[in-house]
Amino acid sequence: MASPEEYLVQYDRFLTDESRAHPWRYYMNWADKPNRGKGEYYANVSYMDAQMGRVLESLRQSGRLDDTLVIFSSDNGPVTSDPQEAWELNMAGETGGFRGRKRYLFEGGLRVPGIFRWPGKIAAGTAVDTPATALDILPTIADYLALSLPEDRVVDGQSITGLLDVDKDTSVQRSSIFYWSIPTPDGMEYAARDGNWKMILDPQGQPQYLFDLSEDRYEVNNLLKREPDRVNSLKQKFDAYRVSVEGPGDL
Numbered sequence: 001m002a003s004p005e006e007y008l009v010q011y012d013r014f015l016t017d018e019s020r021a022h023p024w025r026y027y028m029n030w031a032d033k034p035n036r037g038k039g040e041y042y043a044n045v046s047y048m049d050a051q052m053g054r055v056l057e058s059l060r061q062s063g064r065l066d067d068t069l070v071i072f073s074s075d076n077g078p079v080t081s082d083p084q085e086a087w088e089l090n091m092a093g094e095t096g097g098f099r100g101r102k103r104y105l106f107e108g109g110l111r112v113p114g115i116f117r118w119p120g121k122i123a124a125g126t127a128v129d130t131p132a133t134a135l136d137i138l139p140t141i142a143d144y145l146a147l148s149l150p151e152d153r154v155v156d157g158q159s160i161t162g163l164l165d166v167d168k169d170t171s172v173q174r175s176s177i178f179y180w181s182i183p184t185p186d187g188m189e190y191a192a193r194d195g196n197w198k199m200i201l202d203p204q205g206q207p208q209y210l211f212d213l214s215e216d217r218y219e220v221n222n223l224l225k226r227e228p229d230r231v232n233s234l235k236q237k238f239d240a241y242r243v244s245v246e247g248p249g250d251l
Contacts (some may be wrong), residue, residue: 014039077102
């Protein structure tokens with residue numbers, strides 16, 4: 001969370017006496033330490049933004065800005081101001097109302113910003129709500145460069161140039177489901193998404209939640225018992241994808 005003084009002073013009203021007196025102090029365990037406020041977090045966001053500006057300005061000065069594909073994203077899920085681990089204290093991220101947060105498989109733990117800039121190729125100011133993943137970046141860049149991906153291995157993700165190009169139809173046909181895996185504090189471990197339907201599963205790969213994100217983007221209504229056919233269909237796709245990732249001996 002360290003930032004130069006010029007950024008910290010912009011958020012002085014959000015700092016505490018502890019953070020003002022000891023701006024570089026850090027503890028691995030904050031359990032019994034004074035609150036540092038949200039100012040350092042806010043300053044760090046502004047500092048990061050300024051560094052992105054330096055990259056863009058360097059491209060501008062070199063005359064390459066409009067010929068460069070710039071992609072901005074983030075780590076998955078914020079650590080909010082409601083810490084669950086000692087190392088999460090002094091954070092102030094927000095999920096925008098989505099359920100969950102970092103280390104969870106709800107949308108608050110999975111959704112991240114995806115910002116693409118390429119004048120003349122990507123229309124400025126366009127917002128696309130079709131889901132994509134960081135795994136799509138490699139196939140997308142290969143597509144733009146007319147390069148063939150290796151055929152001797154599985155390449156997760158696929159090109160999303162159809163979502164980006166000004167002269168295309170802003171659509172992409174997924175060849176597989178979205179798949180996530182992480183042990184979570186609430187006892188889940190997997191998530192799978194096919195279209196607008198999303199399933200969350202326990203460590204044994206058994207479905208525990210089913211959401212229709214087109215109608216329930218905040219994941220309030222668990223449709224697991226109301227949609228048995230949908231559960232079975234998505235579970236079969238999940239099992240097949242899991243084997244491709246972990247191998248049959250791990251199931």
